[in-house]
Every structure is written in structure tokens, then in C-alpha cells.
Amino acid sequence: MGQGPRIAIDAMGGDSGPEVTVAGAAIAWQRRDDLHFLLFGHEDAIRAELVKHDGLEAVASIVHCDDVISGDEKPSQAIRRAKSSSMGRAIAAVKEGEAQAALSCGNTGALMAMSKIALRTMPGIDRPALAALLPTLGANDCVMLDLGANTECDTNNLVQFAVMGAAYARVVLELERPRVQLLNIGTEELKGTDELKDAAAILRGSQHLHMRFDGYIEGDKLSRGNTDVIVTDGFSGNIALKSLEGTARFVTDLLRRAFTSSARSKLGFLISRPATELLRHHLDPNNHNGAVFLGLNGLVVKSHGSASDKGVANAIRVAARMVREDLTRKITEDLANISAQNAQLAAAK
Incomplete structure (x- = not known):
């Protein structure tokens, strides 16, 4: 199937199923024609x-699957149908080497549970983490993790998240030494x-790693653009993410209401439309789509369930870039450096 990245896609996942996932694959392929796809789901619909x-047919293969994991299905139930569902089969393709990354717009809990069981965690990683890109006022987005995979985390988990998040930022943000901070109350x-x-x-004490640790960051500074990687436990991270998304919707809805409240407001909207369009584009989740499960023996990307075709294409771009830049190797090397440092500290005591 060629030398480019091979992406396994759960074509049935998300709100619109194949209509959006296949269209997203088409956009991603038009941007980089070395991509190849394995599309899992109902063959006729795909x-x-x-x-x-x-x-697109020349670079895509369809694998028929009878089962589809619903958005409200419990992970414990979904796991039982891993071998027959489009989601489970896409993950299995990564495990078996048929694809180099998997992508789904479907049930997040089910995707994480299936991925952990099928791919297992990397050596040196206790728990995988969910990472995503957040828009900022700075020159680039920032990586934040964990966003819900682990509600309770110990010291080692947070350190491992920092290592994985920095490696991810080096790949997707093209930063040599990402700035890393821990989310804290001060x-x-x-x-x-x-x-x-x-x-x-x-x-x-980890100055030899490919990161720059800048201490703590508070919740009101997450979008300022002064850091590249924000590390926290999944409980706090999920609350922070939902708060940011809710605030973005509040601002856009408030502006829409203000600009339609009177004839003068509508005139003001026409004058300021370029600025409001820039704001809408910056806050559009489709432009930052593609959360990643870091720490597994394989690459898995989670797309928003309501993502547009452009959003799916961006998630595919994230997956393909991780393949090209060999993200797993970067994480392995940095974990080895941390382990060597800890061994030296233990020996010195």
C-alpha cells in the first residue's frame, strides 16, 4: 500500500459516521498524497x-464490520465487542502492524478501554494519558494532559505525563525544548x-531532557500562550478543558446576541466582521481537533464526535505526523533519561 503513513479509521464513529470520516480522509489525502487508509465499518455505507x-479509492481499503459502538455505551460493554466492532478492529489493525495509527470519532471511554487492553502501556509508563491542543494568545497552541483518562495521579504519573507531553509538543508544535508547567492553585x-x-x-532536576520546566501555572493563565505543555491529573484537566470550552461558547454566543440586539449593533457587526471571523476561526474546535492517547504501544487519536470533515482531516494530520516523527521513540528515549537520573540520585543517597 505504499510507504506513507497508514491510518486505520473507525468510519462509523461520531455524529455523522462515514459521511464525515471519509470526507475528512479525502481532505487529508489531498493535502498529503502519501497517506493510505483502512476504513472499518459497514461496507455499503462506506x-x-x-x-x-x-x-480516494486507490489509497483506501474497506474492512467490513457488523458492529458499531454507540456513544452512550459503557466501556465494559464495548470491550466485549472489540473483535467485531469498527472501533475495536481499527485498534487491532495497529496492534497487528496493518496500520501505524488508529483514529475514531466515537465513544471516548470505549476507545481508551479498548486501546489499553489491545496495545498495553509502554515500558516505563504506568498509565496512558489523554492529550490535546488548546488555542492560546501566543505564537502556537499548547498541549494539555491528562484530560480525563486518570482521575487520580501520583508523582510518577505526573512526571511521565510531562515527558510524554513534551515529546508530543516537539512533534506537533515543532519545538526543540517545549516549556512545561504543572497546573496548580498558585x-x-x-x-x-x-x-x-x-x-x-x-x-x-531533569535539565538533560528535551524540555524546559517552568514551575507551576494557574488556571487563569492556560490560554495566555506563555507555556507549551500543561500537566495535570485527569480530574482537574477535564474540568479545566470543559471550562475553557464553555467560556469560548459563552463569548461567541454573547457576541452574537450583542450584534443582533439592534439595527446599530448589526451595523457594528458588519464593520467588525473580519475581527469576529478571526475569533470564530481561532475558537473553532475543528481547527484544534485530534486528542491523543499517549503512553501506549501504538498511536491512537480521538476526534470530536461532532467534528466536521475539516476537523477529521486535522485529526488525521496529527496521527500522520506522529507516525512520521516517530513519537513513540522520542518518549522512550526521554523515559530512559529520567530512569537513569533517578538511578543516579538513588545511588548518591
Whole structure:
């Protein structure tokens, strides 16, 4: 199937199924024609969409699957149908070497559970983490993890998240030494839990890693653009992410209401339309689509369930870039450096 990245796609996942996932694959392929796809799901439904995109059939194979994991299905139930569902088969393709990354717009909990069981965690990683890109006022987006995979984390988990997040930022943000910070209730060294303080101490001593540890960051600074990687436990991370998304919707809805409240407001909207369009584009989740499960023996990307075809294409771009830049190798090397440092510290005591 060629030398480019091979992406396994759960074509049935998300709100619109094959209509959007196949169209997203077409956009991604038009941007980089070395991509190849394995599309998992109902063959007739996928083929009906595939023929709408000239040339895509030559780089896409369909694998028929009878089962589809619903959005409200419990992970424990979904796991039982891993071998017959489009989601489970896409993940299995990565495990078996048929694809180099898997992508789904479907049930997040089911995708994480299936991925952990099928791919297992990398050596040196206790728990995988969910990472995503957040828009900022800076020159680039920032990586944030964990966003919900682990509600409770110890010191080692946070350090491992920092290593994985920095490696991911090096790939997707093209940064040589990403700035890394731990989410905390204050920036002072004495604030925070013991786990945060201990993780900070370890990261401060890790000067040889491909990152720059800049201490703590508070919740009101997440989008300022002054950091590249924000590390936290999944409980706090998920709350922070939902708060940011809710605030973005609040701002856009408030502006829409203000600009339609009177004839003068509508005139003001026409004058300021270029600025409001820039704001809408910056806050559009489709432009930052593609959360990643880091720490597994294989690459898995989670797309928004409501993503547009352009959003799916961006998620595919993230997956392909991780393949090309060999993200797993980068994480392995940095984990080895951390382990060597810890061994030296233990020997010195």
C-alpha cells in the first residue's frame, strides 16, 4: 500500500459516521498524497461515500464490520465487542502492524478501554494519558494532559505525563525544548499537593531532557500562550478543558446576541466582521481537533464526535505526523533519561 503513513479509521464513529470520516480522509489525502487508509465499518455505507471523492479509492481499503459502538455505551460493554466492532478492529489493525495509527470519532471511554487492553502501556509508563491542543494568545497552541483518562495521579504519573507531553509538543508544535508547567492553585513553590511538589522537584532536576520546566501555572493563565505543555491529573484537566470550552461558547454566543440586539449593533457587526471571523476561526474546535492517547504501544487519536470533515482531516494530520516523527521513540528515549537520573540520585543517597 505504499510507504506513507497508514491510518486505520473507525468510519462509523461520531455524529455523522462515514459521511464525515471519509470526507475528512479525502481532505487529508489531498493535502498529503502519501497517506493510505483502512476504513472499518459497514461496507455499503462506506463505499457510497468513498465514490464521491475522486482518487480516494486507490489509497483506501474497506474492512467490513457488523458492529458499531454507540456513544452512550459503557466501556465494559464495548470491550466485549472489540473483535467485531469498527472501533475495536481499527485498534487491532495497529496492534497487528496493518496500520501505524488508529483514529475514531466515537465513544471516548470505549476507545481508551479498548486501546489499553489491545496495545498495553509502554515500558516505563504506568498509565496512558489523554492529550490535546488548546488555542492560546501566543505564537502556537499548547498541549494539555491528562484530560480525563486518570482521575487520580501520583508523582510518577505526573512526571511521565510531562515527558510524554513534551515529546508530543516537539512533534506537533515543532519545538526543540517545549516549556512545561504543572497546573496548580498558585505559582509559589510551597503551594499544591505533595504529588505536585515532588513532581516539580524531579522535573527541575531533569535539565538533560528535551524540555524546559517552568514551575507551576494557574488556571487563569492556560490560554495566555506563555507555556507549551500543561500537566495535570485527569480530574482537574477535564474540568479545566470543559471550562475553557464553555467560556469560548459563552463569548461567541454573547457576541452574537450583542450584534443582533439592534439595527446599530448589526451595523457594528458588519464593520467588525473580519475581527469576529478571526475569533470564530481561532475558537473553532475543528481547527484544534485530534486528542491523543499517549503512553501506549501504538498511536491512537480521538476526534470530536461532532467534528466536521475539516476537523477529521486535522485529526488525521496529527496521527500522520506522529507516525512520521516517530513519537513513540522520542518518549522512550526521554523515559530512559529520567530512569537513569533517578538511578543516579538513588545511588548518591
